[in-house]
Amino acid sequence: MVQSRREFLKRTAALSAASYVGMNLPFSGEDLAMAATETVWHRGSCRLCGVGCRVELGVKNGTPVALRGVSQSRTNFGYLCMKGMHFWKVMNHAERLTTPLYRAKKRDKFQPISWDKALDIAAEKFASAVKEHGNDSVAYYGSGQALTEETYFFQKLFRGGLQTNNVEGNPRLCMASAVGGYLTSFGADEPIGGYADIEKAHCFFIIGSNMAEAHPVIFRRVMRRKLDNPNVTVINADPRISLTSRIADIHLQFHPGTDLALLNSMAHVIVKEKLYDKQFLADYTVCKNGKKETVDFAEYEKFLAEYTPEMAAKTMGGKVTPDQIREVARKFATSKGTLSFWTMGLNQRKQGVWANNLVHNLHILTGQLLKEGADSLSLTGQPNACGGVREGGGLCHILPGHRLVEKEPLRNQVEEAWGVPKGRIPPKPGYHTMAMFTALNEKKIKAMWINCTSPVQSLPNCNLYNKGMAQDDTFIVCTDIFPTLTTELAANLILPTAFHFEKTGVYGCTERRSQITRKAIDPPKGAKPEVWIIREWGKMLAAKLKDPVIAQCIKPFEGLEEGYALPKAIWDEYSQKLTKGRDNDLRGATYEVLEQMYDGVQWPAPTKEFALTGGTVKKFVRGMDPMADSHGKNDKPYQFYGPAHPDNKLWVWLRPQADPEEIPDAEYPFYLSTGRIIDHWHTMSMTGRVKELLRANPYSYIEVNPTDAKRMGIKPGDMVEITSRRGTNVMPAKVYEGPIEGMVFAYWHDQHPDRMINKVTKDAYDPGSKEPEFKICACKIKRVSGPKALKPYIV
Amino acid sequence: MVIGGFVVQCLPEDRVTAVEDLSALEGVELYGADEQGNIVAVVEADSSDDLGEVVKKMEKVDAVLNVGMTYMNMEDEAEKIASGQSTPDVFRGRNRKRGSFEAS
Numbered sequence: 001m002v003q004s005r006r007e008f009l010k011r012t013a014a015l016s017a018a019s020y021v022g023m024n025l026p027f028s029g030e031d032l033a034m035a036a037t038e039t040v041w042h043r044g045s046c047r048l049c050g051v052g053c054r055v056e057l058g059v060k061n062g063t064p065v066a067l068r069g070v071s072q073s074r075t076n077f078g079y080l081c082m083k084g085m086h087f088w089k090v091m092n093h094a095e096r097l098t099t100p101l102y103r104a105k106k107r108d109k110f111q112p113i114s115w116d117k118a119l120d121i122a123a124e125k126f127a128s129a130v131k132e133h134g135n136d137s138v139a140y141y142g143s144g145q146a147l148t149e150e151t152y153f154f155q156k157l158f159r160g161g162l163q164t165n166n167v168e169g170n171p172r173l174c175m176a177s178a179v180g181g182y183l184t185s186f187g188a189d190e191p192i193g194g195y196a197d198i199e200k201a202h203c204f205f206i207i208g209s210n211m212a213e214a215h216p217v218i219f220r221r222v223m224r225r226k227l228d229n230p231n232v233t234v235i236n237a238d239p240r241i242s243l244t245s246r247i248a249d250i251h252l253q254f255h256p257g258t259d260l261a262l263l264n265s266m267a268h269v270i271v272k273e274k275l276y277d278k279q280f281l282a283d284y285t286v287c288k289n290g291k292k293e294t295v296d297f298a299e300y301e302k303f304l305a306e307y308t309p310e311m312a313a314k315t316m317g318g319k320v321t322p323d324q325i326r327e328v329a330r331k332f333a334t335s336k337g338t339l340s341f342w343t344m345g346l347n348q349r350k351q352g353v354w355a356n357n358l359v360h361n362l363h364i365l366t367g368q369l370l371k372e373g374a375d376s377l378s379l380t381g382q383p384n385a386c387g388g389v390r391e392g393g394g395l396c397h398i399l400p401g402h403r404l405v406e407k408e409p410l411r412n413q414v415e416e417a418w419g420v421p422k423g424r425i426p427p428k429p430g431y432h433t434m435a436m437f438t439a440l441n442e443k444k445i446k447a448m449w450i451n452c453t454s455p456v457q458s459l460p461n462c463n464l465y466n467k468g469m470a471q472d473d474t475f476i477v478c479t480d481i482f483p484t485l486t487t488e489l490a491a492n493l494i495l496p497t498a499f500h501f502e503k504t505g506v507y508g509c510t511e512r513r514s515q516i517t518r519k520a521i522d523p524p525k526g527a528k529p530e531v532w533i534i535r536e537w538g539k540m541l542a543a544k545l546k547d548p549v550i551a552q553c554i555k556p557f558e559g560l561e562e563g564y565a566l567p568k569a570i571w572d573e574y575s576q577k578l579t580k581g582r583d584n585d586l587r588g589a590t591y592e593v594l595e596q597m598y599d600g601v602q603w604p605a606p607t608k609e610f611a612l613t614g615g616t617v618k619k620f621v622r623g624m625d626p627m628a629d630s631h632g633k634n635d636k637p638y639q640f641y642g643p644a645h646p647d648n649k650l651w652v653w654l655r656p657q658a659d660p661e662e663i664p665d666a667e668y669p670f671y672l673s674t675g676r677i678i679d680h681w682h683t684m685s686m687t688g689r690v691k692e693l694l695r696a697n698p699y700s701y702i703e704v705n706p707t708d709a710k711r712m713g714i715k716p717g718d719m720v721e722i723t724s725r726r727g728t729n730v731m732p733a734k735v736y737e738g739p740i741e742g743m744v745f746a747y748w749h750d751q752h753p754d755r756m757i758n759k760v761t762k763d764a765y766d767p768g769s770k771e772p773e774f775k776i777c778a779c780k781i782k783r784v785s786g787p788k789a790l791k792p793y794i795v
Numbered sequence: 796m797v798i799g800g801f802v803v804q805c806l807p808e809d810r811v812t813a814v815e816d817l818s819a820l821e822g823v824e825l826y827g828a829d830e831q832g833n834i835v836a837v838v839e840a841d842s843s844d845d846l847g848e849v850v851k852k853m854e855k856v857d858a859v860l861n862v863g864m865t866y867m868n869m870e871d872e873a874e875k876i877a878s879g880q881s882t883p884d885v886f887r888g889r890n891r892k893r894g895s896f897e898a899s
Contacts, residue, residue: 006796006839009868013800013837014826016866020802021833025826039870058868063877065870068800079802079863094879220863227806227860228831691883692843752886793886 019071020078043070043598044517045507046084047145047500048681050380051217052509053080054599057088057501057520064088064501064521073599074614075195075509081216083679086693090499090686091521096481097496098526105472106492115528115536122449122493123540125475129446130162130545135426139166139436139445143452144174144382144389147505148514149570150530151388152400152578153557154451157538159393160420161550165405165430166445169394170453171385172433173460176769177347178378179390181356184291184768185364185376185651188583188642189390189402192619193339193375194511194602198225200373203233203335205328207259207359208345208775212243213678215343215379222341223247233331237262238345240673240703240739250328253740254316256671256776257660260351262325263358264657265312268304269329270365276333277367284638285364286647289654303654315657319740333366337373343381344675348774352766354655364650370621370638380510387508391584392574396430400574401582402643405429417577420549432770433459434763441468447475451530452497454484454683457756458748460772461726461763466490479530482685485751488795497530498523504567505531506594512616514589515600519563531570532562579603583627583642589615606630660776661764664742668724668778670708671743674757675775680749688751688794698792700750700757701734704781708742709735717787722746724779727759732787744781748774752793796839797846800866801853803834809858810834816856822849832860843869 011027018025041056054073058066067088071078090096100118101110113121129137140158142151146169155167182189198221211219226232226247236248239256254262270276287300309322332338340363346355360376368374380386393400403410411425418424431439437459439445459465469476469490478484478491487494502523508514523529535554542550556573560566568591575586588611589601602615604627616625622637623629631641633648640648664670679696680687687693702720704712714720720733722744731746731754739745746757762777805813807830814828817836822845826835836853840846846867853862875881 006798009796009798010824010837010839013798013866013868014835015800017800017802017835017837018827020863020865021829021831021835023827023829023833023835025835060870060873063873065873066866066868068866078865080865082864085864085867089876089881092873092877094877094882220861223861224804227804688885689882691881692847694883694885695844695847791886792883794883 016068016078020069039066042501042518042520044501044520045383045515046080047087047383048083049215050382050385050510051075051215052383052507052511052513052515053084053217054515055080055084059520062521064091070598075513075599076217079217079220081678083681083687083693086690087686088501089690090481091501092524093689095689096524096527097483097494098524099496101494103492106470106490110494118493118495119533119537119540122477122537123544126162126447127541127544129475133446135163136166136430137444137446138162138164139431139448140168141433141436141448141450141453141455142169142389142394144169144171144385146384146388146452146530147503147567148384148388148392148508148574149505149567150451150534151394152392152574153531153534153570154449155393155400156418156553157534157550159399159425160415160418161538161541161547161553163424163426165396165426165428166436167394167430168396168433168436169389170455170458171382171389172395172771173458173774174344174347174381175385175390176771177349177352177356177766180353180766180769181360181378183644184353185357185360185653186642187640187645187648187650188619190386190512191375191377191510192369193377194513194617195221196617197337197339197373197375197377198222201225201232201337201339202373203235203331203338205235205237205332205338205340206244207237207340207342209341209343209379210238210242210244210675211341211343211379212246214381214676216678218379219244233335235328235331239671239743240745241737250324252320252324252328254320255740256673256743257349257663258316258657260355260358260655261307261312261315261657263355263362264304264307265309265325266329266332267361267365268307269309269326270333270362271301271304273330275330276365280367281365283636284640285650285652287652287654295654300652300654317740332362332368337371338363338366338368339373340376341379343379345775347378347771349776350661350764350766350773351658352771353768354658357653357655361652364652370618377510383509384507386510386512387506387514391508396432399425400578402584403582414578419552424549434765434770434772437465437468440474441465443471443473445474449477449479450486450490451479454486454685456485456489457683457751457758459763460758460761460774462756462758463727464763479533480685481527482689483795484683484685485795495533496527497533498527502527503529504564506571512584512602512619513600514586514594514603516591516594518595529562531566535566585627661773662762662776662778664778668780669742670779670781672722672724672760672777672779673739673743673745673775674748674761675745677747677749680747682749684749684751684794688792694792699731699752699790700747700755701732702781703734703736703738703745705739705741705743706735706737709733712781712783714783718783719785719788721782721784722760722779724760724762724777726762729755729757729760730784731755732790744779750793751795796841796871797843797867797869799838799846799864801836801838802863802865803836803853803859804861804863805832805834805858806860807832813856813858816858817853820849820852823853843872
């Protein structure tokens with residue numbers, strides 16, 4: 001059979017699409033004469049959100065040329081979004097960093113230096129900071145995009161080697177409230193169910209999430225479920241009407257920060273109309289009013305009494321009717337399976353943990369948990385916030401394997417696994433993110449390592465913290481693949497790193513699923529994988545500090561080849577020694593097993609045999625979760641063995657409506673909220689360099705409700721100044737029925753100094769989770785001119 | 796040459812109309828459609844820019860609910876990316892005064 005290459009590629013494209021919907025075409029893969037000898041396909045995960053889509057990167061002569069989804073994967077079934085489809089274009093990008101750059105002072109120009117010199121400088125600066133100012137004068141600030149092996153190895157060296165718990169990461173800015181919610185409601189971090197519930201759900205409750213843009217492939221599954229089953233109900237609760245609202249049967253629009261009243265009011269209806277699951281409550285739950293006070297159900301009922309639908313509707317601003325609240329509560333409670341999704345709209349709040357608790361309350365009350373199609377599922381923002389940072393010990397208060405720093409026996413387990421002396425890990429948690437950058441402002445931190453993230457742009461109220469990062473009192477190393485605002489403003493030393501598919505490692509996505517991506521191509525000459533950087537830096541640190549314990553931390557990894565053998569050894573140590581017997585037991589998920597699986601393994605997965613089945617689809621359910629069997633306390637079907645609830649119960653919380661830190665007043669009369677847009681990722685250092693993605697949304701704009709726009713004399717495209725008590729932006733207006741009247745919205749990716757919205761946002765944070773309230777602050781807006789021609793800006 | 800594979804979704808009752816309207820678009824070739832409203836389409840274009848334009852046109856077809864991409868091959872463009880010819884036209888902060896992204 002003679003085919004042109006063009007015809008071959010077209011048929012390949014058609015087959016790929018047809019395989020996702022089970023459609024038979026009149027030709028098959030075997031018929032394609034031009035076999036895949038030219039393009040070699042490498043399986044891995046997408047790099048650009050928390051969904052965990054599986055992809056195959058097509059490589060020809062060592063160069064990536066194509067991408068396709070993996071249809072056998074239970075995360076995406078082969079589908080990808082446009083952002084995901086384009087992520088590989090940053091790999092061979094002409095602007096990749098390929099040599100270490102150094103400047104002694106932050107106002108100097110960077111000079112290229114050798115790797116030996118660069119690592120020596122980094123080691124010298126950290127060693128001298130420790131010697132002169134103590135162990136807590138150094139800090140690591142990492143990322144939910146780093147591989148688990150990288151986060152784990154960094155924190156090992158900082159805690160076990162440098163003896164500080166100043167280990168943080170940007171997931172503090174996005175997922176910490178979800179962690180707090182899961183721990184306090186269910187006793188264990190991360191969701192009970194997963195995406196598999198989507199196809200079984202009968203009611204979706206989407207609150208504080210624009211998943212159509214932030215998690216498009218999961219949203220597509222929800223949409224498909226709804227289209228295939230018109231009786232499925234979709235409820236969207238959000239102050240802003242977004243693309244997600246398009247498929248909603250009911251949209252509840254309310255003033256930012258009033259959703260705690262909504263959630264309590266739904267509980268009020270459920271209790272008043274006796275829609276709760278009495279037996280489930282009796283068997284598995286207690287009510288809590290503060291951690292130490294257990295109250296009875298009557299007390300909870302009394303607490304809910306004031307949250308009548310009438311009261312809540314009024315509190316929420318009047319756009320939602322009391323009957324809508326009743327209807328939503330009834331649908332939630334009585335559907336055959338209710339699945340909730342949320343993300344930053346609940347998490348990035350001063351009451352973030354409480355908001356999470358109140359969603360969990362509804363699931364606990366109604367028993368909409370642990371069964372098919374029912375779950376309380378927090379969507380993760382980044383590809384490895386769960387796997388690397390939450391599970392791998394990437395936050396200041398937690399050690400690998402969901403261990404609390406403050407618990408001595410747990411510290412001792414880690415010390416023993418690492419072969420370092422007992423007492424080596426300090427007992428006090430380190431600085432959480434906002435405290436860490438405050439300490440930087442106060443010149444308490446003398447050397448800091450920022451890995452794969454750009455806090456200059458991503459911290460709230462960033463003007464305040466950028467002053468600290470820009471000063472010469474703190475030596476800052478940045479590891480990254482492109483220049484960012486942080487490398488330019490804050491770094492003394494930039495170390496160029498390998499990108500995804502240029503190194504090997506594991507990502508753990510939203511649904512407790514760990515998936516491997518193997519090295520497919522070499523990084524650009526001069527760029528190095530982080531695990532190599534950490535090891536080589538560690539060797540020099542051990543020598544400079546004359547500390548054999550630092551040497552012990554890297555000893556198991558000495559001499560290993562960095563593309564595969566090194567990360568494998570790190571993963572082996574972490575999974576076999578540090579997750580053993582913990583609720584995220586990953587012992588079965590070896591590289592060997594992960595490489596066999598299309599879509600990785602869901603923990604707990606204590607054995608290889610079980611991991612090869614895909615792992616635990618539902619946590620806590622006997623017969624599905626091996627730990628529910630091995631850790632069961634009685635013969636009941638559900639066993640809540642999580643580390644945070646010694647009573648092995650689910651906790652229903654009494655959490656009142658509480659205002660955000662800042663609400664509009666006469667001087668700052670608008671709410672400001674921020675979020676993502678479909679084509680861009682975080683600080684745009686990657687997606688801003690891919691022309692197809694940049695062109696789709698070249699710069700930020702401010703969404704203004706048409707009623708407000710008319711009142712303020714703002715027309716579409718007019719330049720509008722947005723000012724808060726902290727900073728100012730100027731950007732074009734998009735007049736749009738999105739935000740509720742009295743609220744404006746901007747996306748946060750834009751790097752331009754006039755459009756960097758985190759200059760305006762507020763840095764108040766949740767007292768429990770320490771996650772900042774990016775989502776709500778007060779601002780004023782003013783038209784400053786008609787439309788202006790703008791050009792996108794990338795540092 | 797850039798080639799993309801897509802699953803286009805429409806309501807089952809709109810399938811015939813969607814197929815007709817999509818077939819009329821230049822560069823779009825349909826390989827099949829099923830009763831659930833899934834349509835398998837392949838788009839061929841000279842560049843990824845042009846491909847993006849065709850996708851926009853597909854999305855604008857009345858009966859189309861969603862255009863889902865499943866495959867993309869653009870081997871001719873890989874070389875352009877590496878040589879910097881495929882880099883977007885933007886302001887380069889790097890060469891500007893350092894103070895430009897400081898507090899305002």
